[in-house]
Amino acid sequence: MYRLVRDRSGQSTTIGVALMLAIAAIGVTAVVALGGTALTDSQTSVDIQRTEHAMTLLDSRGAMAALGESESQEVTLSGSGDGSYRVASDSGWIRVVHKNFTDPTPSEEVIFNRSLGEVRYTRDDAVVAYQGGGVWRTQDNGTVMISPPEFHYRDQTLTMPLVRVDGSGSASGRVTAEVTPLATGTDVQRIFPNETASTADGPGAPYDDAGDTSYDNPVTNGTVVVTVHSEHYRGWATYFTERTDGFLSVDHANRTASIELRTLAGAPGAFDMPLVGESLETPSVARQHNVSQFELQLAPDSSNANAFNQLHWSMYYQGTDGQQFEIHFAGQGRCDSATADGFTKGSTELSVSVYYRHNSSAPSEEWERVLSDPHVQTRPVHVDCSTGAPRLDADLTSSFDMEYTDIDIQGSDNKWHFGNEIKDQDVPDELTFDQHADDPGDDYDEGSDSEELGFLVNHYFSRLGPDFQLTVDAGPGGSQNRVSEEASTGVLMYDTIDGEEFIQFLHITENEVRVELNG
Template sequence: MGLGDISVLWTGRDRGISSTIGVILILGIVLIGTTSIVAFGSIALEDTQRQSTLERAEQTMAQFDSRAAQVALGGEETTQRLSMGQAEGNYQVLPNNGKITITHVDYNDADDDEVIYSEPLGAVVYENGDTTLSYQGGGVWRTDGGNTQMVSPPEFHYRGSTLTLPVIRVFGSDSAAGSPTAVLKKQSMKPIYPLSGKHYGDDTAEYLNPASNGQIQITIESPYYRGWAEYFDARTETNVVTIDDANQQVTVDLITLGPQGQFNIPTKEDPLQVQGMTPGSMSDLSLTVRPEASRPQKLSSLDWSLYIDRNGRQFEVNVNGLSNGECSDSQAADISVYYSDDDGVSYHGWKAEDAIPVTCNVTTNNPELKINLMDSGIDMTYDDLSGNLAENNPNGQTKNSVSFDHFDTDPMETYNRSDLEKENLDVVIRHYLNHFAPNFQIESNAGNSGNNVGIGTSEGDDIQYDGDTVITFLHVSENNVEVELE
């Protein structure tokens, strides 16, 4: 046998070995692929099953929410039973999970706060892996890996100027796995606000509507605070939502309407707070100015202003022009109005054509000046303001033209005012107050050392305006539900 024949023999044997190895490799690849498909398929199947379980759990918790509302807020429904229907996961009743605190901040314009209500909320919690579904405060919250979303909204109804907040508290301590049955039982219900006969801390007022002054502050401390924050931010319009991650808290500040009716003459130290005012809605702003108690017979050298100064905008209503200010029909005070929106570089100026007469108090026979800034019968002329005002100095400033909004016409009429053109006093005042709405404070200032306005002897007769994004009516109740897991 030659070398060529041996080469042929070896080549044939190599081919046989190669074929065998190829078959083995193909079988291995098929086996690996099959194993991978089975493994990945099993994982996908498990994920699908778990997702299906969580979806059913969400539906169950939504049903629980509905049953809890029937028991807590319904009339005759005092007990409800619900099959939770899950084969996987665990349920717990946690009575101390979360807390709600309702505070009336600065309820008396003296920086005093009143805690209206502060109690645990409690929760019914379903856990499956890193996903948690929780019923709390009348809502359902889902947490996945630390991220919380709202499944159904809580019992927190904010519409216009009314907040209705039936606080649903959960009691109980049961836990269960598998498919327990939840038994919901009504414990009690009691009103929190309004509540006749219950007073604020300084006994100045009862827990009654309309709520005024300061703001209503609601704080939720909860593992699901981020979900609450999302809800508050979406449902409470222009009010302020503050998140405190360190303490798992969210706070929403609901502005109340400022004081209506009589008010104290404002000062720098104690300004008049205007809150939640709808632009153009000021319908009354009147006051009675009297001399200082030490010299009650005269309003001599009167130079006194109400003013607003905020964020580069300046507004002033000045009363001046009296010689001796005695109780006499011949005495009358001038009114001028000043406004600047560039921190005093330029301004708008108005003067009243008719002075306001000094009248006599029927009891003391001392002089007094009744000023109604919403008087539509006083004509104002757009003109230069010479001399110093009590708060601002227009000398050297440029007087600009002004566009006016007529709030008492429909549709709103806008037109330009130039020198010596006229407008009613009430329209002038409403127009400029619109630049500061909805929240601002009015102060006062005296411009010279004469016998000026007596703060203690004078009084604000009436202030009235409307508000759209404020809390005027507050309805809070506590509704307790006990939950057992069988």
């Protein structure tokens, strides 16, 4: 007997073919889907790149119109139906503020505060914009600068032809933009310097809280702060960082980027002596021993013979970082017209001391010189009794030798501003100056080595700088009335620091253009 067995080979072949067709279908679908996505991404990327080139051309033509080089310009803007152009005159703003121009009194002058406006192209999550004379691409929470704005900073001069966009409307596809200046030639609005403008309180000359009637260069005192509010603020922040060494701050919550430039104020020159408790400002001091002249002429509170007896008078600095510095004069004796040299002999002396401490944990550095005959006129530091009205003359940038030693404080330590620190601190046995290129790198041994007063002033000014102030102080009781600050004078000259974080000259113009889109 034979068993009949069914042949299943035909069925297996059919199933295999079906599976292969299914897999192929899935693969084709995936390829089509992925390929379509890649093609779309590629088309978007190409579209954005074309738009960037078109916006850069708009930037160039817009600058020609805004800066008065052309009456009008027409630019063809590329784009696709998936993206659109729009003019928004109220998009973003820029503000320029001069802070503390009456320093140390707090003050703030808003020099300029207007909207920027923009021409923008939007496709999906990408935005390409012409704003502030620059071109920016913002995408994925980041901004790239395609073309820089019309800001220039060089040699402490900030030039800001502020390009503002006016207009409205939108268009898509192949679009043309007509750019027309709203002012030409001499009609361009000059903001700073401005010798003729006179406005009410608010942006524009004159300064609201000062007697100035105009905006003049060079700008002095305080800081100049430029703030931009924009969707593209990250790009503005990058631009500020690359083009200046000012103090950058970014506020992500408010979408602002600010750059702060300090004014490059010069040395005081000849000055009237500040009163006790008041200060002499010493801004922008260069750090490499550049003090060329520092002289004091201290007049007594009266012309009597006892002038400067029991004298204690100083100029000091107390830094927020713990730095301390003091130049102190102490005197005993009286002028006497009966003697040949005009000074009572054997009972007169004048001491000069210099104190410095880098911070609260650093040792004190102390220098002193005691003169038993301060009436000798040939010395850089002396008391002049020859004119009938005694005067203390001190050349603080002279070769007058000062000994490295503990300052001898006799009696109450409140006669020095930092008397308590001086009295409680012993100077190190050895001191080395090596903080600056002009320092010799030599060691000073306590009690046996000396240094010129002019060198010490240069060294410590370089350590205190670039910005500090010297405050006048006097001892307690009768010694506080030995010097008449109202009748005293001084001269201080030094080289100022050379750095890109400073500003001396500010040139601002408002350059407005109207943009009309035709699609």
